Amino acid sequence: MKKMVGLALLGALAAGCASEEEPADKAGEQSRQVVVFAAASLQESFEAIGTEVEADHPELLVTFSFGGSSALAPQIVSGAPADVFAAASPATMQQVVDKDAAAGEPVLFARNRLQIAVPPDNPADVDSLDDLADPDLKLARCAAEVPCGDAAERALAAASVEVEADTLEEDVKGVLSKVELGEVDAGLVYRTDVQAANGKVKGIDFPESGKAVNDYLIAPIADAPEPDGAAIFVEFVRSERGRKILSDAGFDVP
């Protein structure tokens, strides 16, 4: 027992060291740090963009804080040292704009739409939103209180399909993991999540997803410690290369 606790502690320490070492080294080279607060669904694409930006601008060091948009917005308003904010919904971006914390008008840079995620072998043979109405089918989706659940309700309403989900998850990753584990036959998730799952789930498009699209907005922050870096990052996101990365991750880019 003692031994096991010891091991767990050791592991935690090792993990802590590993994650802190890298930025510390780079900071030693006197680089300028651009801090980007971004919605969790942007993690994979933004990290790829960050690497490219650092390659183009060796003097810059891009660091991220990923999280739920609705959690990040209040942090920025209460003075978190952010240079850029990328939100998964206009409503959360509006919280920042309302408090005059955004430098300039936020711009739409990506859209995310829902997909039906099924296990790779698609055991329940799902290929449209209608199939989800089968009462024997195990279905997971987000609770209506969170954005992905709100989007799911809008899409189902648009298709006039009545479904009874078996679980209403707190976030989209909860839905995705239940599909990955095969505990449910289908789940409603973002297309980017299917993409990020790397083949562990299969995505099925449905026409009504166009009725429930999430708009992603990005804006530099008013009191940014590194306004130039912020501008460079935002510009890259909207550039041809940035759009390519986002679209590869499953986003619709305007």
Place this chain on the structure above:
Amino acid sequence: MPASTSPDHRLVAARARPPLPLLVPGLLALGFLVLPLLGLALRAPWRRLPDLLTSAQVLDALRLSLMCALLATLLSLLLGVPLAWLLARTDFPGRRIVRALVTVPLVLPPVVGGVALLMLLGRRGVVGQYLDAWFGLSLPFTTAAVVLAEAFVAMPFLVIAVEGALQATDSRYETAAATLGASRWMVFWRVTLPMAAPGVVAGSVLCFARALGEFGATITFAGSFPGVTRTMPIEVYLRLQSDPDTAIVLSLLLLAVSVLVLAMLRDRWTRSGLT
């Protein structure tokens, strides 16, 4: 068992002034543990409280939470007490390893516990796939899954408390019962268990409290559906993202229920003392 403190002891303790290196951190710890709860109470929307408390969803979650925690405690008693007895009263190879294994859920992140339960009892789990194929039985997303998840996380508290109580009771009473002709089962039921009763009660309280607060294993193994699997802690977490006021009210309610249960059982527990 807490023997009544003699007045002399109390006098001595009161007269001795505690040293500052103990007093200051001790008070800090007290503040650290109590002040957040105070903050919760201060921030609560007291005016909306009656409406929020009587909403169907809150009552559903409360009823479900209490029922599941109770069932999880019963399940833990039914299985955990015999396990504690085996650990305390029998000698078998690898007993120390078994004891260590029992405590693993205590240090395991509950989410990992939930994943582990899925791996075993999920629809594609090692055992679950057969339950599904042979009996059409699927545990995840059912109230039974909530009970299992809570029992998985909470049972070790009970096992450890009861094992401690059994170790502390004099096994010679069991010897005496045997010479009087009692079978081993009767010895357990009429002598061992009653003598370890305070430990069993204490363990049950811990177990119930832990089950009531269970979140990670439940959401992972049982999901979240109002009235079926969405217990209070899950409701709190969900509401925090959309309706913080309700989340605060729910937290207060959970806190009140926990304090009430602890107070009730603690009272009975001290009164049930032997002699």
Place this chain on the structure above:
Amino acid sequence: MTAGLTARMRVRRGGFDLDLDVAVAPHQVVALLGPNGAGKSTALQALAGLVPLTDGAVAVGDRRFEDTAGRLRVPAERRGVGMVFQDYLLFPHLTARDNVAFGLRARGVARRTAHAKADAWLERVGLIAYARSRPGALSGGQAQRVALARALVVEPDLLLLDEPLAALDAGTRIEVRAELRHHLADFAGCTVLVTHDPLDAMVLADRIVVVEHGRAVQSGAPSEVARSPRTDYVARLVGLNLLRGKAKGHGVALECGGSFVTRDTVDGSAFVAFSPTAVALHRSRPDGSARNVWHGRVVGLEQHADTVRVQVDGPPPVLADVTTAAVAELDLTPGAPVWVAVKATEVSCYPA
């Protein structure tokens, strides 16, 4: 076939080795008397089935409890023996009545009948008023009586008493001992009593087996053991001086040096025993009739009730009980030289 207990017990546990034969007739009380750690309690536990025999057999009448040769071993709960423990081990969560009724309930007797029988026994030991009391509310003597009632209510063939009076204070002890004697007289089965108190053994037992280092070193009727101790331990217990030597006629050549004249005639290895009160001490060599006179040195003094026990180095070394006045008169202090005299008529001699 008699219904008595016959036991041949060999128990090896760690460095300890018990090798003891015990036979008890019905209605008879045998005391295992010995110092702490002699193995008496282990023997009792072996009889109860709480400790397995390494080798041997235990039977009461034709009921065989254990036989290592036949690979037979009846577990404790099916031997039907009654046992009273040194600290009684009354179940603290049960009333006195439920404690007494426990053995009957374990045998499947209906609650009502069991309670009636329990009450009858509580009546018999004078504790019916305490039927509803928990053991915590009973005095030591009361708890002992409840424990006895609990053991006897099932009418066992074999009653085992493990230091039944050791936990009592001196006053209660006399009273409870007398009562216990009374109950044992009524008891039809065999009784084995384990004690380190010679008085318990003398008062309660029909026969005493002295156990030392896991072996029986002496056995016999209490008076016989008291009169003719065969080991220093027993001699000390019964308060006698014990010497060992080679006897021829009335004379004994002692092993530790010196010789003794006794009233008995024995030939060969023999014990010489006499009471400390039979020993007289003098400043100078006495002229009297005493046949055994030698010179020694005072080693220690110990105040007893109204006498002083003087330890004298020999050879042979002896204990002498003298009055306080004599101590002052003779100026007995450790190291003081002294003459010792013992009359031949006060000395008993018996074959070793």
